[in-house]
Amino acid sequence: MDVFGSFALLLAFICAVYAFVGGIFAIRTRHPLLVKSVRQAGMATCGLIFIATFSLVYLFFSDSYWVAYVVAHSNRDLPTFYKIAALWSGQEGSLLFWSFLLAVYVLSALFAYRNKNGELMPYVGVVLAGVQIFFLTLNNFVASPFKVLATPGTNGALEIFTRADGNGLNPLLQYPEMVIHPPNLYSGYTGFTIPFAFALGALLARYPGEKWIHLTRKWTMIAWCFQTVGVLLGAHWAYAVLGWGGYWGWDPVENASLLPWLTGTAFLHSVMMQEKRGMMKVWNVWLVFLTFMLCILGTTLTRSGIVSSVHAFAQSSIGNWFVGFLALILVVCLVAYVKNRDYLKSENQLDAIVSRESSFLFNNLILLVSCVAVLSGTLFPVFSEWLSGSRISVGAPFFNKVNLPIGLLLLFLTGVGPLLAWRKTSTDSLKRNFGWPSVFSLAVGVVMFALGLREFYSLVCLILCVFVASTIVMEFYRGAKVIRARSGASFAASAVDLTLRNTRRYGGYIVHMGMVLIFVGLAGAAFNKDAQKEMQIGSTLQIGPYSLLLQSFESKPERNYTAERMVVEVMRDNKALMMLYPERRFFQTNEQSGTMVAIYSTLRHDLYVVYAGQSPDNQRPVIHAYLNPLVKWIWFGGVIVVLGTIVTLLPNRRTVLALSAVQEPATARPIAPTLAPSITMREGHD
Amino acid sequence: MQRRAKFGIGIGVIVVAMGFLAWLGYGESKTYYHTIAELPTLHGDARAHRLRVGGTVEPGSIHRLPGRVDFVLQGEGQSLPVSYVGSDPLPDTFVDKSQALVEGSLAKNGSFVAEQVQAKCASKYEAAPTAGPPAKSADTGKKSAPGSTM
Numbered sequence: 001m002d003v004f005g006s007f008a009l010l011l012a013f014i015c016a017v018y019a020f021v022g023g024i025f026a027i028r029t030r031h032p033l034l035v036k037s038v039r040q041a042g043m044a045t046c047g048l049i050f051i052a053t054f055s056l057v058y059l060f061f062s063d064s065y066w067v068a069y070v071v072a073h074s075n076r077d078l079p080t081f082y083k084i085a086a087l088w089s090g091q092e093g094s095l096l097f098w099s100f101l102l103a104v105y106v107l108s109a110l111f112a113y114r115n116k117n118g119e120l121m122p123y124v125g126v127v128l129a130g131v132q133i134f135f136l137t138l139n140n141f142v143a144s145p146f147k148v149l150a151t152p153g154t155n156g157a158l159e160i161f162t163r164a165d166g167n168g169l170n171p172l173l174q175y176p177e178m179v180i181h182p183p184n185l186y187s188g189y190t191g192f193t194i195p196f197a198f199a200l201g202a203l204l205a206r207y208p209g210e211k212w213i214h215l216t217r218k219w220t221m222i223a224w225c226f227q228t229v230g231v232l233l234g235a236h237w238a239y240a241v242l243g244w245g246g247y248w249g250w251d252p253v254e255n256a257s258l259l260p261w262l263t264g265t266a267f268l269h270s271v272m273m274q275e276k277r278g279m280m281k282v283w284n285v286w287l288v289f290l291t292f293m294l295c296i297l298g299t300t301l302t303r304s305g306i307v308s309s310v311h312a313f314a315q316s317s318i319g320n321w322f323v324g325f326l327a328l329i330l331v332v333c334l335v336a337y338v339k340n341r342d343y344l345k346s347e348n349q350l351d352a353i354v355s356r357e358s359s360f361l362f363n364n365l366i367l368l369v370s371c372v373a374v375l376s377g378t379l380f381p382v383f384s385e386w387l388s389g390s391r392i393s394v395g396a397p398f399f400n401k402v403n404l405p406i407g408l409l410l411l412f413l414t415g416v417g418p419l420l421a422w423r424k425t426s427t428d429s430l431k432r433n434f435g436w437p438s439v440f441s442l443a444v445g446v447v448m449f450a451l452g453l454r455e456f457y458s459l460v461c462l463i464l465c466v467f468v469a470s471t472i473v474m475e476f477y478r479g480a481k482v483i484r485a486r487s488g489a490s491f492a493a494s495a496v497d498l499t500l501r502n503t504r505r506y507g508g509y510i511v512h513m514g515m516v517l518i519f520v521g522l523a524g525a526a527f528n529k530d531a532q533k534e535m536q537i538g539s540t541l542q543i544g545p546y547s548l549l550l551q552s553f554e555s556k557p558e559r560n561y562t563a564e565r566m567v568v569e570v571m572r573d574n575k576a577l578m579m580l581y582p583e584r585r586f587f588q589t590n591e592q593s594g595t596m597v598a599i600y601s602t603l604r605h606d607l608y609v610v611y612a613g614q615s616p617d618n619q620r621p622v623i624h625a626y627l628n629p630l631v632k633w634i635w636f637g638g639v640i641v642v643l644g645t646i647v648t649l650l651p652n653r654r655t656v657l658a659l660s661a662v663q664e665p666a667t668a669r670p671i672a673p674t675l676a677p678s679i680t681m682r683e684g685h686d
Numbered sequence: 687m688q689r690r691a692k693f694g695i696g697i698g699v700i701v702v703a704m705g706f707l708a709w710l711g712y713g714e715s716k717t718y719y720h721t722i723a724e725l726p727t728l729h730g731d732a733r734a735h736r737l738r739v740g741g742t743v744e745p746g747s748i749h750r751l752p753g754r755v756d757f758v759l760q761g762e763g764q765s766l767p768v769s770y771v772g773s774d775p776l777p778d779t780f781v782d783k784s785q786a787l788v789e790g791s792l793a794k795n796g797s798f799v800a801e802q803v804q805a806k807c808a809s810k811y812e813a814a815p816t817a818g819p820p821a822k823s824a825d826t827g828k829k830s831a832p833g834s835t836m
Contacts, residue, residue, distance in 0.1 A: 171778070244774050353692050365697055369704050376708075381719060391719035393738060398711030402704055409700075532773070584778070593778045612775040616750035624775055 002067050005055030006146040009096075012048035013136040015041045016129050023126035035122055042110050042125050045132055046103035053100040056093065056145050060086055065163040068147045069093055075168040077560045085179040086169050091303060091318065092145035094182070098299065099135045101183070102190040106132065109194055109219070117215070123201030131193055134325050142321060171561070171587050171594030177237045185230030185257055189295040191223025192260060195267075196292035199285050203336050206343045213271045213284070218649060224268055225645040227261045232518075232638040243595035243610045245530060245626040247634070250399040255378040256298035259371055263291040266367040273360050276422060278347030282337075283364070285344060289333045294371075296326055301378070352424040359417035366406050366413075373402040404457050408464060411519050414512050415468030418505075419475070437474065441467035461523040465516045472509045472516075479506075500653040510644030517637030524605070524630025532624045534615045535566070544627040546607055547571045548580075553621045561585040561594075566611045566621055570600060582611040582623070605629040717789060722761040725792065738789045739798060741766065743805075745782040759786060759798075767797040780805035 019041040026034040056069070060083045065071050073086040073093065088097040106128045113121050139145070153159035172178075195216040202212035234257055239247035248254060267287040273280045300322035337344075350357050376383070377394050384392040419433040445463035453459050480494035487494065499506035533541045535550040542548075549569040556563050565583035569576055580598035587593065600607040608626040615622050717736045720728070725739065741759030748757045755770040768788055770776065780786060780803060788800035 242777070350689065350693065353689070353696070358693070361693070362696065362700075365700060369701065373704065373708055393717045393719060394712055395715035395717060397715040398708065401707040401711035401714075405707065406704065530773075593781075595775075595778055610775060613750075615752075617752060 001055050001058050001062070001064065002146045002148055005052045005059070006140075006144060008048045008052040008055065009136065009139050009144070009146070012045045012052065012099075013133070013140050015045040015048060016132045016136055019045060019129035020126055020133055023122055023129060027122045027126065035118075038122070039110055039114065039125060042129055043107055045129070045136075046107035046110075049096075049099050049103040049132075049136075052139075053087075053096055056096060057084065057087055060084075063166075065166050066148050066160050067145075068149055069145045071149065071163050071166045073166070073169055075166040078166075078169055078174075079560070081176075081179060082169055082174055085173060085182075088182045088186070089169055089173050092139075092143040092147075094186075094303065095135065095138050095143050095318075096145050097182070098186060098190060099132070099139055101186050102132060102135065102193055105190055105194050105219070109197075113215075117211075120198070120201055120205055120207045120212070120215075123205045123207075124197045127197040127200050128193065131197070134321075138318065138321060142318060168560075168587060171585060171592050172241060174560075174587075174594065175237065175241050177233055177240070181230060181233040181237055184226050184233055188223050188225075188227025188230045188257075188264075189260065189298055191219065191226055192264060192288070192291050192295050194219040194223070195288050199288040200333065200336060203285060203340050203343070206340055210275055210278070213275055217271070220264070220268060220271075221645055221649055224261075224264050225642060227257070227264060228641055228645075229638065231257050231261055232635065236635060239631070240597055240599065241595070243597045245528065245608055245610075245624075245628065246525075247631070250374075250377070250396050252301050252378050255374050255399075256301040259375055259378075260291050260294040260298055262367050262371040262374070263287055263294055266364045266371075267291055269360050270364050273357055277357065279350075279357065281344040281346055282341070285337065286333075287364075289329075293326055293329055294375075296322060296329065300326070354420060354425045354430070356417065356420045356422045356425075359413055359420050363410065363413050363417060366409050370403055370406045370410075373406075374399060407519070407522070408457070408460055411461065411464045411468060411516070414515060415464070415471045418508065418512070419471060433471065433474075437467045437470040440470050455526040458523040458526040461519055465520050465523070468516050469513065472513050475509060476506070497653075499647060500650070503647050503650045503652055507644050507646075507648030507650070510647055511641050512644075514637045514640030514642075514644055517633050517640055519637075521630045521632070521634030521637060524628065524633070527629045528626060530624065530626040532612065532622065534618070534620045535623050536620060540571075541623055541625060543607070543625045544605070545572050546577075546625075546627075548609065548623065548625060550621070550623070551579075558585075561587045563596075564611065564621075566623065568598070568609060568623070570607065580607075580609050582609045584611055584613065601632050603630075603632055606631045722759060722764045722766045725766065725798075726796070728792075733792050735791075736789070737791060737798075738787060739766065740785065740787045743780070743782055743784050743786050748780075748782065757786075759788065768800050769793075769797065770800045770803050772801045772803070774802075776803055777805050 019038050022034060022038040022041065026038045059067050059070050060074050061080070063070075063074070063076055069090060069092050070086075073089045074083055078086065086093070088094040109128070110121075110125065113124075149161045149163065150158040151161040198212045198216045198219075201207070231254075234254060235247040238249070238254070239245075267284065270280050270287060271284055274284050300319060303318055303322070350361070352358070377398050381391045381393045384390060415437070416434070419429075421429065441463045444466045445459060448459060448462060453462070476495050476498065477491075479498040480491050483489070483494040483497050484491060487497070489497070499510075529544060531541060531543045533539075535541065535553075537550055537552060540547045540549045547570075549571060551567040551569050553566050554564075556565060563583045563585050565581055568580045568582065570578050570580055578600060580600060581596075582598040583596045585594045585596060595610060598609045600609075606626075606628045608628055610624040610626075612622040612624040614620065715736075717738045718732070719738045719740075722739060722741050725737075739759065741761035744758040744760050744765060748755065753771070755776060757768055757770070759766045759768055770788070771790075784805045786803055786805040788798060789802040789804075790798060790800040793799050
């Protein structure tokens with residue numbers, strides 16, 4: 001199977017090269033047969049990558065301990081579930097997994113547009129094949145996952161050597177979320193390849209109009225959604241597994257996942273300016289180029305250890321390949337842009353500072369500032385070493401100082417932007433849209449201040465959350481009211497109807513609502529508490545409203561590890577509430593240990609309990625408890641974001657309605673009177 | 687071009703404000719990376735900087751004392767006594783022979799007072815007794831016990 005897999009990879013490489021070189025000829029000659037054969041070579045590349053990936057999965061499942069990668073990341077007792085995760089737990093496997101996911105996207109794109117957009121697709125195919133060639137080069141010649149263990153035999157020739165068992169999977173990764181987090185994040189990283197290929201292809205082909213944006217919108221949304229989920233799952237994993245009570249530490253690997261998310265978010269918003277007003281064409285093309293480059297950079301940072309979290313550690317030569325690839329992409333993008341830039345002329349100018357355009361502009365600006373800050377902070381050790389010779393790194397205060405105000409500004413724009421009219425917004429409409437939300441949120445702010453909330457950023461954040469949430473609720477309310485007046489259905493049904501008629505606009509609101517919930521959760525971080533205590537059976541630790549009573553402490557062998565476990569009873573107001581079992585697992589195969597945090601999560605706060613080992617003096621177990629307010633809102637917000645994204649991907653429901661005049665227009669945008677009766681005409685305004 | 691000026695001012699204010707905040711944050715959190723061998727060569731101001739040092743944990747050197755954990759980091763044939771005084775529990779990966787990165791400052795007596803410790807397990811292959819491919823580093827996940835939350 002290992003030989004089979006590596007042959008499949010080699011063939012995939014050859015097919016990709018053919019798709020690339022043949023594609024260039026196909027563009028030159030426009031020969032229909034060549035175009036078709038190149039497209040099919042592209043599809044074959046993907047199929048071969050699938051075969052190679054499944055071969056590696058098979059090797060894991062069949063416990064093939066002569067394959068170096070399997071030995072390094074699996075063992076016989078490893079649960080099946082984690083044998084799949086073992087696929088991407090190391091360098092070689094994750095690069096193959098990158099190729100695999102990319103192949104899924106490439107195959108879908110090539111297949112979906114096989115008979116469409118004939119002018120554009122050959123260019124797109126060449127770009128996609130180019131990206132695939134890079135990764136297949138790594139898979140084949142730099143980091144092959146199919147290397148076998150060999151030992152010199154009696155006659156001097158090398159013989160395959162089989163180990164009895166593997167080294168096992170890193171315990172930090174033996175956690176259900178680690179099975180879904182990397183695929184999500186990687187799907188995000190790889191997914192941006194499609195909009196990138198379309199943007200570059202359209203630029204090279206001088207393909208007319210905004211077509212490439214329409215074509216790639218869905219792909220971008222999907223990639224963005226995966227990226228969002230990936231970032232949040234990473235945060236949740238860090239929270240639930242690493243046992244330090246927090247979820248975001250501005251670690252280079254975390255930052256790497258955030259960077260393309262920031263530019264991807266900027267791109268999602270700024271393309272609307274191009275769709276609606278023909279503006280920002282150069283900006284959009286560069287945003288998508290940048291997003292793709294940051295995806296590659298993210299993979300570089302994760303895989304190469306250039307700025308590893310732990311700087312001095314083993315650096316891998318793979319970094320040079322990635323840096324070279326990044327430089328190559330930059331050169332290609334620059335050349336394509338310089339040669340074809342006249343095709344990206346803007347059709348319109350910014351009209352007023354209080355307009356939808358300017359809110360998008362500022363949204364983009366601050367997302368980019370945040371991106372630059374995070375990027376420079378992450379790469380600071382590298383740059384400072386080049387410039388001054390000493391390796392200086394910056395920590396959480398740097399990132400927080402810049403990103404907290406940016407986050408709040410962004411939150412503000414989330415509420416304001418969607419309700420501003422294109423071109424210019426009248427004072428009247430400002431009052432109507434923002435009057436009540438402002439009054440309401442300030443009132444809530446005053447109440448919270450009176451209740452003792454004095455943390456500046458958290459207070460502002462919560463006020464803004466209320467503000468944005470109420471603008472969104474008002475939008476749904478107004479729209480639903482109009483529908484209800486006509487159909488007589490309930491408010492809820494009308495709101496659903498409203499959403500389905502303009503999925504893009506109202507799905508967008510749902511995504512914004514999810515972001516609001518996430519910000520509520522982030523605001524809670526200022527009020528985290530923790531306490532630590534050596535415990536005896538029967539002793540208690542008090543934290544917030546809870547007291548934790550240690551009932552017993554045991555050591556228990558399991559199939560794959562031995563667990564030291566505390567049995568803790570949680571009491572509140574002297575009433576027993578529930579049991580928690582924080583533990584530490586010791587894995588025999590690789591002599592590593594893993595902490596299992598016990599969390600009691602409510603909307604108000606999380607009670608987060610860690611078994612912190614035994615005290616050195618008296619072998620008593622030590623308990624470390626945290627009380628983290630509002631954390632659950634972050635994960636819940638993430639779920640809402642995903643739901644909203646799914647809504648935006650649904651096609652609009654087109655209902656034939658007997659149009660009647662609406663008593664109260666839903667918004668006061670300048671609307672041609674002939675269009676006014678139906679609210680479906682608002683489609684054009686999102 | 688009043689309109690453009692307005693946008694220019696808006697953009698300028700944001701960029702300058704963020705730049706200022708970034709500069710403040712930089713001053714507050716900049717940390718100099720040095721190897722163990724470089725530490726004795728530091729003089730004056732350089733000794734007072736916030737420092738980050740990497741090395742391997744000397745087997746048997748970890749002593750868990752009340753309120754702190756003492757251990758010895760080795761690297762390039764030199765060793766450095768370290769006292770960890772942070773409040774976060776040490777990461778699971780922090781064991782004998784693991785590679786650790788400590789962040790903190792130098793004490794007067796030349797030992798190191800660490801407020802943060804990150805650790806990564808030593809390569810599984812290096813100690814493998816059986817024949818196999820040349821030593822290659824195993825991938826050990828993301829990170830451990832980072833600094834503060836946001």
